[in-house]
Amino acid sequence: MSHSVSRHSVGAPVETGGPGLPASGGALGGASAAPRRRGPSPTARRQRRAAFLFLAPACFMVAVYVVWPILSTIRLSFFNWDGMTEPTFVGLANYIELVHTPTFYTALKNNLIWLVLFLFAPPMGLAVALYLNQAVAGIRIVKSLFFAPFVLSGVVVGLIFSWFYDPTFGLLAMMLGHGVPVLGDPRYATFGIVFAALWPQTAYCMILYLTGLTTLNAEQIEAARMEGAHGWSMLWHVILPQLRPTTFMAIVVTIIGALRSFDLISVMTGGGPFESSTVLAYFMYDQAIKYYRIGYSAAIAVVLFGIMLVYIVYHLRRMLRAEQ
Numbered sequence: 369m370s371h372s373v374s375r376h377s378v379g380a381p382v383e384t385g386g387p388g389l390p391a392s393g394g395a396l397g398g399a400s401a402a403p404r405r406r407g408p409s410p411t412a413r414r415q416r417r418a419a420f421l422f423l424a425p426a427c428f429m430v431a432v433y434v435v436w437p438i439l440s441t442i443r444l445s446f447f448n449w450d451g452m453t454e455p456t457f458v459g460l461a462n463y464i465e466l467v468h469t470p471t472f473y474t475a476l477k478n479n480l481i482w483l484v485l486f487l488f489a490p491p492m493g494l495a496v497a498l499y500l501n502q503a504v505a506g507i508r509i510v511k512s513l514f515f516a517p518f519v520l521s522g523v524v525v526g527l528i529f530s531w532f533y534d535p536t537f538g539l540l541a542m543m544l545g546h547g548v549p550v551l552g553d554p555r556y557a558t559f560g561i562v563f564a565a566l567w568p569q570t571a572y573c574m575i576l577y578l579t580g581l582t583t584l585n586a587e588q589i590e591a592a593r594m595e596g597a598h599g600w601s602m603l604w605h606v607i608l609p610q611l612r613p614t615t616f617m618a619i620v621v622t623i624i625g626a627l628r629s630f631d632l633i634s635v636m637t638g639g640g641p642f643e644s645s646t647v648l649a650y651f652m653y654d655q656a657i658k659y660y661r662i663g664y665s666a667a668i669a670v671v672l673f674g675i676m677l678v679y680i681v682y683h684l685r686r687m688l689r690a691e692q
Contacts, residue, residue, distance in 0.1 A: 438673065445666040451656075455663065462667035471643050472668075475651045478558050479627055479675070482647065485562045486569060486626035490618040493573025494611075498603075500574070501581045518571040526635030529564035551637050554644035561632050561645060569625055573618045580614030581607075616687045623679045627672060648672045 408416070445462055447455035466472050500511050517525070532539050535547025550560040584607065592606045608615070630649040633639060639646035639654060646654070648668055656665035 441666045441669050441673075444663055445670045447663045447666075449662045450660040451662050452660075458663070462664045463671075465664065466667055466671070471646065471651060472648075474643060475646050475648045478645060478647045479629075481558055482562055482565075482626040482629055483623065483679075485559075486566065486622050487619070489566055489569040489622050490573045490615060492566075492570045493575075493618065494577045494615075496570065496574045497577035497581060501578060514571060514574060516571075517568040518575060520568060522568075522631030523635050525564060525568055526632045529560070529567075529632075530636050532564075533560055552641055554641055557637050557641065557645040561629075561636055564636070565625075565629060565632050569622060573622065576614050576618050576621075577611065580611045584610050612687065612690065616683060619683055620680055623683070624676060627676050627679075648675075 444455070446457060446459055448458045448461070449455040496514055500507060500514065520528075530551065533548075533550040535541055535549045535552075538547070540550070541547040548556075550556045588606055588610070589602070592602055597606060628649050629647055630653065633645060633647060633650045634653075637645045639650050649672065652665045652668040652672065655661045655668065
């Protein structure tokens with residue numbers, strides 16, 4: 369009997385209250401069992417503070433030089449302003465005029481041509497990078513030759529290809545045996561400029577892929593070789609999946625380059641002949657600098673920014689879904 373009483377006293381809390389009242393031992397046990405939520409340690413707080421201090425200058429620069437100009441351009445697109453007098457609020461009049469302007473649709477069509485043809489730059493850059501990623505004699509000289517277009521300015525590239533297309537003494541006329549007015553024909557002008565722009569853009573994509581090829585997992589490649597993978601199967605199933613971030617960056621940069629194309633058009637054709645080679649970026653410049661229509665130019669810039677944003681968000685979502 370004494371043995372059973374001792375087991376009860378040890379194994380269960382002693383009720384000090386009457387019926388219907390909580391046991392004091394149970395209440396104390398529940399309070400002590402509840403975990404206390406502690407704040408971050410002093411080391412974690414210092415690390416977080418240091419991270420904020422390191423990010424603050426970059427965030428400030430992005431806010432001043434990226435976010436604020438975007439917001440200012442959107443606001444300015446609702447005004448009629450020549451850059452000197454007081455701006456006049458016109459609401460959506462600039463956008464309404466834009467959608468009724470034939471040059472806008474010509475520029476939009478040319479931007480689409482640029483976008484489609486410019487997407488050949490990443491695969492061509494990948495092919496060149498795979499060729500240059502070999503340990504053979506003289507490969508450094510070949511790399512420098514392929515890298516040269518990237519360091520040339522757009523003005524220099526435009527002048528080189530203007531001489532190349534010249535129907536009188538250009539290299540193209542010598543190759544064909546007769547002159548072809550590429551830059552003087554509305555049917556060929558845009559394609560001639562895009563072909564010139566693909567030269568440095570392919571070199572840029574090549575640099576991105578050469579950097580990405582240095583980060584490949586050698587163990588996966590060796591395991592794939594042991595399984596019998598080679599050639600296209602090795603490239604498609606082993607190398608390209610590891611180059612997905614590099615491919616995403618190459619596509620985004622190429623899309624942005626296609627949509628903001630300006631320098632080559634300004635040097636080679638000036639938007640002509642008969643505005644047949646103009647794009648949104650050059651159309652925006654033309655309205656702002658030549659005709660002092662700053663608000664109308666801002667509306668064109670907002671439309672161009674919206675197109676860029678749609679493409680970038682689309683490809684970003686595709687990449688995130690593929691990684692998940």
